Amino acid sequence: MPIALLLAVPLTRAPYILSFSFLLLIYLTLAESYDVLSGYSGYMNLGHVCFFAIGGYTLAVIVTKFSSFPLALAFLLSPLSATIFALFISYPLFRLRGAYFAIASLALGILLYYIFVNPSFDWLAGGMRGLMINTSENRSIISYYLAVSIAIIAILTHYSIPKTKLGLALLAIKDNEDVAKTFGIAPYRAKTQALVISASIAGFAGGVYVYGIGYVNPLTVLNTEILLTPVVMTLIGGTGIYSGPLTGAVLLMIIQEVLWVKITHFHLFIYGLILVLVGLFMPGGLLRQTQIQKIITRLKG
Amino acid sequence: MLDIHIQILIGGLLTGGIYALIALGLTLAFGVTRILNVAHGDFLMLGSLVAYWVIYFTRTNPFLMIPILLLTFFAIGVTLYLGIIRSIVKKPPETMLISSIVVTLGLAFMIEDSASYLLSTRGMNFFSISYVLPPVEIGGIILPVTVRLISLIVIIAGSILLYLFIKRSLVGKMIRALIQNREVAISLGVRDTKISAITFGISIAFAAIAGLFMLMITSLSAYSGLELTIKALTIIILGGLGSFIGALIGALILGVTESYVGFYLGISWLPIISISVLIIVLLLRPRGLFGVE
Numbered sequence: 174m175p176i177a178l179l180l181a182v183p184l185t186r187a188p189y190i191l192s193f194s195f196l197l198l199i200y201l202t203l204a205e206s207y208d209v210l211s212g213y214s215g216y217m218n219l220g221h222v223c224f225f226a227i228g229g230y231t232l233a234v235i236v237t238k239f240s241s242f243p244l245a246l247a248f249l250l251s252p253l254s255a256t257i258f259a260l261f262i263s264y265p266l267f268r269l270r271g272a273y274f275a276i277a278s279l280a281l282g283i284l285l286y287y288i289f290v291n292p293s294f295d296w297l298a299g300g301m302r303g304l305m306i307n308t309s310e311n312r313s314i315i316s317y318y319l320a321v322s323i324a325i326i327a328i329l330t331h332y333s334i335p336k337t338k339l340g341l342a343l344l345a346i347k348d349n350e351d352v353a354k355t356f357g358i359a360p361y362r363a364k365t366q367a368l369v370i371s372a373s374i375a376g377f378a379g380g381v382y383v384y385g386i387g388y389v390n391p392l393t394v395l396n397t398e399i400l401l402t403p404v405v406m407t408l409i410g411g412t413g414i415y416s417g418p419l420t421g422a423v424l425l426m427i428i429q430e431v432l433w434v435k436i437t438h439f440h441l442f443i444y445g446l447i448l449v450l451v452g453l454f455m456p457g458g459l460l461r462q463t464q465i466q467k468i469i470t471r472l473k474g
Numbered sequence: 475m476l477d478i479h480i481q482i483l484i485g486g487l488l489t490g491g492i493y494a495l496i497a498l499g500l501t502l503a504f505g506v507t508r509i510l511n512v513a514h515g516d517f518l519m520l521g522s523l524v525a526y527w528v529i530y531f532t533r534t535n536p537f538l539m540i541p542i543l544l545l546t547f548f549a550i551g552v553t554l555y556l557g558i559i560r561s562i563v564k565k566p567p568e569t570m571l572i573s574s575i576v577v578t579l580g581l582a583f584m585i586e587d588s589a590s591y592l593l594s595t596r597g598m599n600f601f602s603i604s605y606v607l608p609p610v611e612i613g614g615i616i617l618p619v620t621v622r623l624i625s626l627i628v629i630i631a632g633s634i635l636l637y638l639f640i641k642r643s644l645v646g647k648m649i650r651a652l653i654q655n656r657e658v659a660i661s662l663g664v665r666d667t668k669i670s671a672i673t674f675g676i677s678i679a680f681a682a683i684a685g686l687f688m689l690m691i692t693s694l695s696a697y698s699g700l701e702l703t704i705k706a707l708t709i710i711i712l713g714g715l716g717s718f719i720g721a722l723i724g725a726l727i728l729g730v731t732e733s734y735v736g737f738y739l740g741i742s743w744l745p746i747i748s749i750s751v752l753i754i755v756l757l758l759r760p761r762g763l764f765g766v767e
Contacts, residue, residue: 268760280749287745442587448580452573
């Protein structure tokens with residue numbers, strides 16, 4: 174039923190609804206894929222948007238530099254490059270734990286921003302101006318359906334992880350990594366697998382996003398607000414449960430949309446206020462609040 | 475050729491000294507409360523903004539601002555701890571880290587937006603003060619303007635005072651006790667809330683002082699805060715979270731590296747180099763240079 178509704182959105186022929194749903198699906202995918210690692214293993218990857226940015230830039234570079242390259246293949250290369258990047262950073266990152274891991278991954282996101290901004294890499298990434306993609310006619314429709322499919326993939330992945338051996342390993346790591354190790358779990362391998370899954374989904378979402386909006390620059394994929402959006406969405410909704418990032422993404426997108434329309438100043442201020450309130454009163458997320466859980470169990474009968 | 479090197483080195487040490495002020499406060503606050511204050515750089519920016527307005531309107535000597543900033547921001551830090559941070563410290567450890575990052579990040583956004591609004595009503599993007607004295611030449615070496623030299627002396631004096639305060643005074647001993655073992659310290663009668671609030675006050679006050687010095691050597695914008703926080707985090711992770719000496723040495727390493735990189739490669743490489751240094755150090759020592767394994 175919700176899937177049918179999603180598929181029907183382009184039929185409304187309302188560009189506003191279409192672009193809003195597109196953005197919502199992209200952010201939803203980001204939040205779900207972020208939580209694949211962080212929700213189950215407890216490792217807060219604050220630089221998750223790196224994979225999104227790399228996927229997006231991969232698509233943009235391929236489309237602008239090699240115009241004869243088949244588009245479908247470009248879409249496959251964006252998750253691939255994100256995966257390679259994930260493998261590359263997994264060794265240094267997973268030597269760290271707790272606050273160290275969180276900060277190092279955040280630093281990584283910011284590092285990537287400065288690499289894309291650096292004039293020495295202008296020939297590849299276009300610096301601050303970024304890259305424009307030649308637009309095809311049905312761009313918004315194609316990208317919308319791609320976004321629907323990647324969002325569904327992300328939700329299904331998140332949903333099925335706890336039922337797999339990998340999911341159990343991650344949960345054991347979250348409880349106590351050293352004990353998990355003595356019980357025959359290879360923490361490094363489990364964490365890297367989760368990181369690769371989460372990176373490939375985010376990378377694909379990046380490619381779809383850049384194709385959908387038609388351009389990419391460091392600010393659209395890597396500024397501090399975007400960097401932490403998936404984290405915040407997951408926090409609002411609830412972590413380690415597939416409906417958590419979903420709820421958070423929908424709520425935050427609606428709140429932001431209303432704020433942007435109603436208020437001229439202090440968007441960032443109100444966003445910050447939301448963060449403070451969320452962090453203070455419900456770090457486990459909305460779905461973990463006892464009152465809400467009661468309502469959910471009642472609804473289930 | 476040697477002269478250039480010495481000048482770069484001195485410039486780097488000055489920057490490093492300012493970074494040390496930022497990082498020392500952050501690492502102290504983290505050590506005592508286990509709260510990662512992502513808004514630290516924004517309090518620095520706020521400090522420099524306050525200093526900017528006061529100096530702009532009253533034309534006072536920037537160095538007279540030091541006691542004013544210290545008192546004001548100490549009060550702000552204590553209020554912040556008692557008002558907001560204290561309720562995060564009471565949370566269970568697994569949610570504390572994420573809560574502290576999200577709450578302080580929210581605070582950072584709120585400060586940034588308010589400051590940017592205040593500045594934009596006056597049509598300003600950047601603010602700085604030029605309080606220039608003629609350069610001093612000693613033995614053929616041109617020292618950076620004396621304001622910098624005075625700044626360096628004040629910074630060194632401030633760091634030594636803070637060090638003595640922590641090593642010698644009773645409050646300092648309680649702070650160290652809380653850093654070493656929170657539970658035992660509390661059970662032995664250390665008043666956790668009071669000491670943590672004081673630590674937060676010191677931390678924010680030092681950030682504001684660092685803001686004053688930054689104002690004199692470079693220009694700041696409403697959005698400088700997060701970048702500075704990241705720098706301070708880089709430094710304290712480099713040195714090992716919660717380590718006083720680590721933060722000091724990390725700050726000097728970063729300051730000097732930035733100074734050399736800025737001279738040879740250009741300033742657009744600074745962030746890339748500083749974060750690369752961090753990643754390399756973490757690869758070699760996952761708990762930082764002076765962190766406890």
